[in-house]
Amino acid sequence: MSTTKRERAVLIVSGGMDSCVLAYYYAAAGFDLHLLSFDYGQKHVKELAYAEKYIARLRGRFGLQENSLEIQHDVIELPISRLLTDSDSALINKNVQMPHGHYTDDSMKATVVPFRNPNMLLQAATLAWGDHASVIAYAAHQGDYAQYPDCREEFVDAFNKMLSTAMTGRTLHVESPFMHFTKAQITRLGASLDVPFDLTWSCYEGGYEGLDDRHCGRCGTCTERYEAFKLAGVPDPTQYAHDPELYLNIPGTASTAG
């Protein structure tokens, strides 16, 4: 039996499909994993139960054989919504209505949570330091650029610079392997890794207001999810309460909905 120590990665995971693909991707690459999820006051906190589901499946796949991967998962609380009282973010303020429509619409700015990723990444970096992990990763992708400044390459570069300035003596860095991928490309990669998409949750709105286990089908992340499966040619296992097609606005098709 090999005694070589495996490299360890701390991954930030939500209940969403990109995070799930990220976890399977690093597991397939042979990393021991410490997965970290956050309860930051998000309305769709339901997603955390989905993270547990796909991580259980991941353990079944990669964590049960002899010499198999170590897969740890923690959920921690971040007081973001408490610090941002009166926030105009629809993700954390119950008085702000979730915008409906395509995820590139201007109205989706209402889904930005200020400093969310830097907050999460700093927790992950602290965990990685204590864990002797060399890599921290999160699943930012091309579709996030427009709305979320903390999903851009400049941010990752700046954050890495901050890490090496804040602590010295060890190499620790943030990776975002999907930065140049579209969500459809992530979906294709996930399909090739046999990712259980049915155990992931994207919707910002569903899970409450009587929608049970259905995605709403009309918030930005629902239309993005629907579109990604469609463009990737991968079967979409999601149950939507409203037909996302009506809220989709792929350039050139000019379909809109109010």
Ligand SMILES: [Zn+2]
């Ligand atoms: Zn939704």
